[in-house]
Structures are given as structure tokens and as C-alpha cells.
Amino acid sequence: MNLNRGVAMFSSNRVVQLLNIKYPVVQGAMAWVADADLAAAVSNAGGLGIVAAGNMPAEMLDAELIKIRRLTDKPFGLNIMLLSPTWEDALDLAERHKIPVVTTGAGLPGKVIERLSPLGTTVIPVIASVAHAERVAKQGAAAVIAEGMEAGGHIGEITTMALTSQVSRAIEIPVISAGGIADGRGMLAAFALGAEAVQIGTRFVCATESNVHVNFKKKILAANDRGTVVTGRALGHPVRSIKNKFTQAFADMEAAGVPIADLDKFGSGKLRAAVVDGDVENGSVMSGQIAGLVKAIQPAKEIIEEIVSEAESLSRAIARRFD
Amino acid sequence: MNLNRGVAMFSSNRVVQLLNIKYPVVQGAMAWVADADLAAAVSNAGGLGIVAAGNMPAEMLDAELIKIRRLTDKPFGLNIMLLSPTWEDALDLAERHKIPVVTTGAGLPGKVIERLSPLGTTVIPVIASVAHAERVAKQGAAAVIAEGMEAGGHIGEITTMALTSQVSRAIEIPVISAGGIADGRGMLAAFALGAEAVQIGTRFVCATESNVHVNFKKKILAANDRGTVVTGRALGHPVRSIKNKFTQAFADMEAAGVPIADLDKFGSGKLRAAVVDGDVENGSVMSGQIAGLVKAIQPAKEIIEEIVSEAESLSRAIARRFD
Numbered sequence: 285m286n287l288n289r290g291v292a293m294f295s296s297n298r299v300v301q302l303l304n305i306k307y308p309v310v311q312g313a314m315a316w317v318a319d320a321d322l323a324a325a326v327s328n329a330g331g332l333g334i335v336a337a338g339n340m341p342a343e344m345l346d347a348e349l350i351k352i353r354r355l356t357d358k359p360f361g362l363n364i365m366l367l368s369p370t371w372e373d374a375l376d377l378a379e380r381h382k383i384p385v386v387t388t389g390a391g392l393p394g395k396v397i398e399r400l401s402p403l404g405t406t407v408i409p410v411i412a413s414v415a416h417a418e419r420v421a422k423q424g425a426a427a428v429i430a431e432g433m434e435a436g437g438h439i440g441e442i443t444t445m446a447l448t449s450q451v452s453r454a455i456e457i458p459v460i461s462a463g464g465i466a467d468g469r470g471m472l473a474a475f476a477l478g479a480e481a482v483q484i485g486t487r488f489v490c491a492t493e494s495n496v497h498v499n500f501k502k503k504i505l506a507a508n509d510r511g512t513v514v515t516g517r518a519l520g521h522p523v524r525s526i527k528n529k530f531t532q533a534f535a536d537m538e539a540a541g542v543p544i545a546d547l548d549k550f551g552s553g554k555l556r557a558a559v560v561d562g563d564v565e566n567g568s569v570m571s572g573q574i575a576g577l578v579k580a581i582q583p584a585k586e587i588i589e590e591i592v593s594e595a596e597s598l599s600r601a602i603a604r605r606f607d
Numbered sequence: 608m609n610l611n612r613g614v615a616m617f618s619s620n621r622v623v624q625l626l627n628i629k630y631p632v633v634q635g636a637m638a639w640v641a642d643a644d645l646a647a648a649v650s651n652a653g654g655l656g657i658v659a660a661g662n663m664p665a666e667m668l669d670a671e672l673i674k675i676r677r678l679t680d681k682p683f684g685l686n687i688m689l690l691s692p693t694w695e696d697a698l699d700l701a702e703r704h705k706i707p708v709v710t711t712g713a714g715l716p717g718k719v720i721e722r723l724s725p726l727g728t729t730v731i732p733v734i735a736s737v738a739h740a741e742r743v744a745k746q747g748a749a750a751v752i753a754e755g756m757e758a759g760g761h762i763g764e765i766t767t768m769a770l771t772s773q774v775s776r777a778i779e780i781p782v783i784s785a786g787g788i789a790d791g792r793g794m795l796a797a798f799a800l801g802a803e804a805v806q807i808g809t810r811f812v813c814a815t816e817s818n819v820h821v822n823f824k825k826k827i828l829a830a831n832d833r834g835t836v837v838t839g840r841a842l843g844h845p846v847r848s849i850k851n852k853f854t855q856a857f858a859d860m861e862a863a864g865v866p867i868a869d870l871d872k873f874g875s876g877k878l879r880a881a882v883v884d885g886d887v888e889n890g891s892v893m894s895g896q897i898a899g900l901v902k903a904i905q906p907a908k909e910i911i912e913e914i915v916s917e918a919e920s921l922s923r924a925i926a927r928r929f930d
Contacts, residue, residue, distance in 0.1 A: 292929040414832045414899065434766040442832055443757040443766040445787035445796065446896035450832045453900070464768035473768065473796035475928055476921060509737045509765055509773045518862075539841075541864065573769035576737065577776070592929075598799060599926040605798055606615040606919045 292596045298458040299481035302406060302426055303385055304359050306330030309471075309588050310429070310460055312485025313363030313387060314437060314570065315339070316559040317496050320348045322584070324355030325493035329585035334361035334387060337374035345374060349381045359384040361408075366391035375399060387429060390438065397424045410462070412440025412447070414454045421455045428455065429483050432463030434573040436486055436524050439463075439514070445477065452478025466574040468594020472602070475595070484591070486572040492583045497562030500569055503528075507575035516551070519544055526569040530554055615919045621781040622804035625729060625749055626708055627682050629653030632794075632911050633752070633783055635808025636686030636710060637760060637893065638662070639882040640819050643671045645907070647678030648816035652908035657684035657710060660697035668697060672704045684708035684731075687719060698722060710752060713761065720747045733785070735763025735770070737777045744778045751778065752806050755786030757896040759809055759847050762786075762837070768800065775801025789897040791917020795925070798918070807914070809895040814907045820885030823892055826851075830898035839874070842867055846874075849892040853877055 292307070294300040299308045309331035311323060315338030323333030333356070335348050352360055362383045364374045367390040378386050378400060388396055388409045397407045401424060409420040410429040417428050430451045432444025440447075444463040452459045461479035465471060466487040474482050488494060490501045503526050513531050516523045518538040525531055537547055551568070558567025582590075615630070617623040622631045632654035634646060638661030646656030656679070658671050675683055685706045687697045690713040701709050701723060711719055711732045720730045724747060732743040733752040740751050753774045755767025763770075767786040775782045784802035788794060789810040797805050811817060813824045826849050836854050839846045841861040848854055860870055874891070881890025905913075 294928070295930060297928065432766065432768065434769045441837075442896055443755060443787055444768045445755065445766065445793065446757045446832060446899075449787075449790070449792055449796075449897070450899045464766055464772075467772070469772055469800050470768065472799040472925070473772075475925055476795040476799055477792050480928075509769060514764075573765055574772070576769075576773045596926075596929045599929055602795070602798055603919075603922040603926065605617070605620065605803075606915075606922055607618055 292592050297480055299427060299460060302458065303332050305332050307588055307592050308460075308481030309591065310334065310361075310462075310481060310483040311488045311584075312435075312462065312483050313361075313389070314485055314489060315365070316555055317489055317494060318363065319495055320352035320355060322488065322491060322494045323360050324352050325491065325584040326488065326588070327356045327358040327360040329583075329588045330358075331584070331588050332359060332361055332385060334363050334385075336363045336365075337368065337370065337377075338365060339368050339370055340374075341370065342373040342377065345370075345377055349377060349383070353381070361385035361387055363387045363389060364396060365389045366393065366396075378405065379403060392423065393420060393425065394423045408460070411451070413442060414450050417451045417455050417459075421457050425457060427458040427460060429460045429462050430479070431483070432461075433514075433522075433524070435463035436512070436572040436575075437570040439522050439524050441522075444474070448474060448477035448479050464572060464574045466572075466577045468591050468596070468598055470574070471591055471595040472598050475599075484587075486575050487578050487587055488584065489571070490578050490581050491587060492581055496559045497564075499562035499564045500558055501581055503564045503569045504571050504575045504578055505580070507571060509573060509576040511575050512571055512573055516547075519547055523568070524570065524572065526564075526571050526575070528569060529565045530568055615915050620803055622750060622783060625781065626655050628655050630911055630915050631783075631804030632914065633657065633684075633804060633806040634811045634907075635758075635785065635806050636684075636712070637808055637812060638688070639878055640812055640817060641686065642818055643675035643678060645811065645814060645817045646683050647675050648814060648907035649811065649911070650679045650681040650683045652906075652911045653681075654907070654911050655682060655684055655708060656907075657686050657708075659686045659688075660691065660693065660700075661688060662691050662693055663697075664693065665696035665700065668693075668700055672700060672706070676704070682707040684710055686710045686712060688712045689714035689716065689719075701728065702726060715746065716743060716748065717746045731783070734774070736765060737773050740774045740778050740782075744780050748780060750781040750783060752783045752785050753802070754806070755784075756837075756845075756847070758786035759835070759895040760893040762845050762847050764845075767797070771797060771800035771802050787895060787897045789895075789900045791914050791919070791921055793897070794914055794918040795921050798922075807910075809898050810901050810910055811907065812894070813901050813904050814910060815904055816907055819882045820887075822885035822887045823881055824904055826887045826892045827894050827898045827901055828903070830894060832896060832899040834898050835894055835896055839870075842870055846891070847893065847895065849887075849894050849898070851892060852888045853891055
């Protein structure tokens with residue numbers, strides 16, 4: 285038992301031990317958003333910050349990785365999108381910079397595990413189904429991030445509630461739950477479903493240290509539970525973002541049966557337009573369904589401590605609900 | 608504190624008090640499935656059983672309500688689909704039979720509340736967004752069932768995780784969480800998110816007392832986390848059911864832009880075909896995403912007691928995760 289109540293220690297938490305972090309909170313790897321500044325802030329606050337390689341050219345990613353080493357001496361991660369044309373550059377850089385943790389998106393991380401595990405890198409794939417989780421566990425993944433379809437950006441079809449529960453019963457390695465989590469209630473719910481950590485995206489997009497355009501943050505702060513929509517199902521690549529002119533135009537084109545190549549072209553560059561230029565009407569404002577709970581711009585440290593402390597007090601109160 | 612640990616009392620649970628039941632477990636009101644036999648079994652076991660009026664002709668529903676009075680002396684509910692052509696007949700019958708609890712689907716229950724509340728009936732609408740919850744609370748609803756899109760049958764777009772959390776922060780009346788819940792983990796997660804009870808559908812479809820065709824139960828028992836699909840988004844009435852020939856044909860017709868009237872016609876009678884005739888390839892096998900966790904046909908009493916007891920022990924264990 286924790287004798288010092290109110291100070292969460294997570295002394296038997298496998299994710300905390302595996303990643304050598306203080307709190308079982310991982311920052312989502314949003315392309316264009318998850319840079320060295322945000323990731324370092326999260327890592328310095330005791331979570332795991334992650335730099336998203338996205339489609340970054342090698343020189344640019346190299347600079348981010350040099351920068352984050354300067355900003356933190358804590359463990360951090362690099363996310364490699366396996367569908368990106370630059371994913372092998374990112375893999376080279378992960379090796380060269382001896383990145384402690386690598387998370388992977390969109391596919392099977394066999395090659396990444398083969399190359400990086402011998403160097404001591406912890407490889408954690410993002411998965412969206414039980415079968416996917418089982419496959420990466422066999423390939424040697426150290427843990428999985430089970431991401432529900434309420435998450436922002438590229439998503440699967442299974443929700444966090446259904447996914448966390450089924451994945452954590454199916455595999456032995458630790459499960460990090462993602463999608464729809466922005467507060468201590470969400471963290472405790474994820475623990476109840478069998479997760480040992482949470483990945484938080486949308487709320488960190490609104491962190492003080494996040495470099496996204498202020499218009500992007502305001503759009504999330506103003507959104508309610510019905511504020512997001514999924515587009516791209518016709519392409520086989522569903523994406524969740526905040527409803528705006530762009531999503532309406534995209535949805536109309538999909539419904540009209542516009543060819544996939546044209547849709548792809550229309551969507552290209554739209555995330556950058558929103559994140560960097562602040563064009564939140566014609567750009568893609570990727571965000572999770574939990575945006576309605578994100579109501580303030582706060583430092584990453586404050587966000588993490590609020591979430592952990594809310595989850596901890598709730599964990600002690602919840603047993604009384606059965607009395 | 609509960610001095611008799613292991614026996615959940617729920618002595619401060621508002622849903623248990625409001626409905627005068629033993630356990631905060633409500634049975635989902637699946638059309639063609641939720642009949643007097645299933646509802647009575649759930650009510651006799653200490654939960655709230657619900658008869659689904661669906662599109663039943665008045666004489667048939669009248670017979671079900673006479674039957675359930677014979678099968679249980681415990682509180683039970685009637686679900687009225689506000690879009691059904693027979694909903695006013697169901698309302699008349701609710702009044703005539705002095706049904707203790709009425710849940711409503713698909714719309715605003717103002718008229719139902721106006722007519723039944725003075726008679727002492729507890730009216731609980733199913734809602735799928737915060738705005739919908741706020742509206743029915745203003746109309747005088749006693750509680751809400753917040754149903755996430757991982758549920759089976761007719762669904763909204765917000766997931767249980769995102770919906771329960773946001774709805775329970777927005778309204779004062781009790782929240783019953785539905786969608787993706789089939790075990791004690793799900794129940795405790797719902798409590799963490801602010802719910803005071805859970806509604807369970809898919810697992811009760813497989814109860815011993817459920818009269819659905821055995822083929823229907825087998826289809827659910829065999830499904831995994833990716834076993835369901837959503838059709839009908841083009842119609843504006845998304846429905847989740849188990850992937851089969853029917854859902855494939857429906858999806859193909861939707862993608863091909865078949866007119867709505869033709870889609871409606873094609874879908875008509877398909878739930879009955881699966882539930883009653885056991886045609887689980889050409890019929891609609893409505894089921895939630897949590898089907899992968901449903902692994903046995905069990906009496907309703909066993910289902911409820913397993914869920915409550917798992918949730919209760921987990922509630923005591925979970926505080927230690929923070930030590």
C-alpha cells in the first residue's frame with residue numbers, strides 16, 4: 285500500500301518501468317504537432333514525450349532530435365509512420381540518435397524491431413485490433429498502444445472501450461490505451477479496462493508548449509462532443525478532424541464518388557495548412573471526440589499532474605460506489 | 608463503508624434507488640429480442656429488464672406486457688421507439704399497464720414524459736450526444752441512457768468513452784452508460800467516466816432466457832472485435848451488425864449510390880429473418896463491438912452477478928495501481 289497517499293508512485297506499473305518514466309502518460313504522436321518542444325515538455329513533466337517523424341525530410345528530423353536532446357535528459361520517443369516515404373530515414377535516425385523509445389504507426393513493425401531492439405530501443409506499435417496486437421506481440425513488441433476510433437487523425441474502426449478491453453485480455457505485454465482520454469476519469473477507465481498507461485493527444489495539442497497555430501488550439505477549445513467528423517472512409521484511410529469547410533467539401537466529394545487520386549490530391553497539405561498557417565477552415569484540424577473536455581491551454585506538467593491526481597483520488601472513491 | 612465485502616449494496620446509487628432494483632444493470636431494448644421472457648429473467652435477477660415495443664402491433668405488445676406481469680413481480684421497463692408507426696399504441700399500453708419504467712429511443716420524449724410522469728412512470732431516454740442529453744433533461748427525464756456507437760443496432764457517432772464522460776459532466780440527472788460493455792471491467796470503466804449504471808445488450812442476447820434463434824447466438828459467440836460493421840450511414844440511420852452476406856450487399860448498394868427508398872426496402876424484415884428464422888447470412892445480426900468478449904450462453908442471473916462481482920473486486924484492486 286502507498287503510505288504517502290496522494291503521491292502516485294506506480295511502483296508496479298510495467299509501462300512506467302519499461303520506459304523509465306514517472307507517470308504512465310504518453311503524448312500522442314501527431315504529425316506537424318509533436319515536435320521537440322512539446323515532446324520535451326511532456327518528458328520533463330514525467331510522461332513520455334514523442335516526436336512524430338511524419339513525412340519529415342531526414343535533415344529536418346535530425347535537427348528535431350538534436351534539439352530534444354538539448355531540451356531534456358529524460359526518456360522520450362520517436363514515432364515512425366510505416367506508410368511514410370521517409371520511414372527508412374527515420375529508422376536510420378532512430379538508430380544514430382539511440383532513441384530510447386520508438387512507436388510505430390500504420391503497419392507491422394517487424395523490420396523496426398529487428399533493427400532497433402538489439403540496440404536497447406523499446407519498440408511500441410500503435411494497433412487498432414486484437415489481431416494486429418497479437419501479430420506485433422509475436423514480432424517482439426515491448427507493449428502496444430491500442431488506439432480507439434474516437435482518437436483524432438488516422439483511425440481504425442473499433443472504439444477505445446471495446447478495443448482496450450479485448451486487446452488486454454488477448455496479449456501478455458502491457459497495453460497503453462489511446463483515444464477519447466483527456467482527464468483522470470478517462471485514465472481510470474482505461475486502467476479498469478486493463479490498460480497500464482494512457483496516450484493523450486488532443487489535450488496536449490492545446491498545451492502551452494505546443495507550437496500549433498493559436499487558431500488550431502482555439503478550434504479544439506471551442507469544439508463540443510459532436511465537433512468532429514470522419515472523412516476518408518471511401519479511401520480506406522479514415523481520418524477524424526473538426527468539422528469545417530474542408531471536411532464538408534471532402535465528404536461531398538466522397539459522396540459524389542470522386543476518384544481516389546483526386547481525393548488524395550485534395551487532402552494533401554491540408555494538415556500543414558491548419559497547424560502551421562492557422563487556416564482552420566480550409567485545412568485539416570485533426571482532433572479526437574474528447575475535444576469537448578479540453579477547455580484550457582495549460583503547461584504539459586499541469587495537464588499530466590491534473591490527470592494523474594484526478595485518477596488517483598477517483599480510484600480511492602470508486603470502491604465506495606459498491607457499498 | 609460496506610462491512611460485508613463482496614456483497615455489493617449500491618446503497619447510494621441513484622439509479623438503483625430510482626428504479627427500485629438491486630443492481631445498476633439495465634438490459635438493452637433490442638427489437639425482436641427483448642421480449643417478456645428475457646426482460647423478466649433480468650428483472651428477477653435484480654437488474655432492470657426491458658421489453659422492446661419495436662414495431663409490434665398493439666395486441667402483440669399487450670400480450671407481452673400481460674405475460675411479463677405473470678413472470679415477475681419486480682420492476683421492469685418498456686422501450687418505445689419514437690420513430691415507430693406504432694409508438695402511440697405503445698404509449699397507450701404503457702399507461703394502461705402502469706409500466707414502472709419507460710425508455711425511449713430516436714427522438715425527444717416530451718409527449719411521453721408529459722403523459723406518463725404524472726402516473727409515476729420513470730421515463731429514461733436513450734441519447735447519443737450532450738445536446739440531446741441536455742434537451743431531454745430539460746423536458747423532465749429522470750435519467751439518460753448514453754449510448755456509444757460501439758453498441759449494436761441503431762447507433763450515433765460518439766463513442767461510449769467520449770460520450771459518458773462528456774454527458775455526465777453536462778447534466779445533473781443520473782447517466783446509464785451503454786455500448787461496448789459486457790463485463791465487470793466495462794462496468795467499472797463506466798463508473799469511472801461518471802455513469803451510475805450500465806445498459807448491456809449483446810451479452811443478454813446470448814442469455815439462456817433469450818428467445819433469439821440459436822444461429823443468432825452462435826454468430827455472436829463466434830465474432831471477434833472486428834466482427835461488426837456499420838451500414839446505413841448513407842441513409843442517415845447507421846446500424847451496427849455482424850458482417851455477413853447481408854451487410855456486404857447493403858454496403859455495396861450504398862457505395863453504388865442505390866436510392867434510399869430501395870435501400871430501405873432491401874433492409875426491411877432482415878432483423879426478423881435473423882432473430883426469428885435464424886437466417887444469419889441474409890438477415891441482420893445486430894450486435895455490439897464487444898461481441899468478442901461474449902463467450903458463453905448463461906442465465907441472466909449468472910451474467911449479472913459475474914459482472915457486478917468482477918467490477919466490485921476490481922474497484923478495490925484498482926486504487927493499488929497508483930501505489
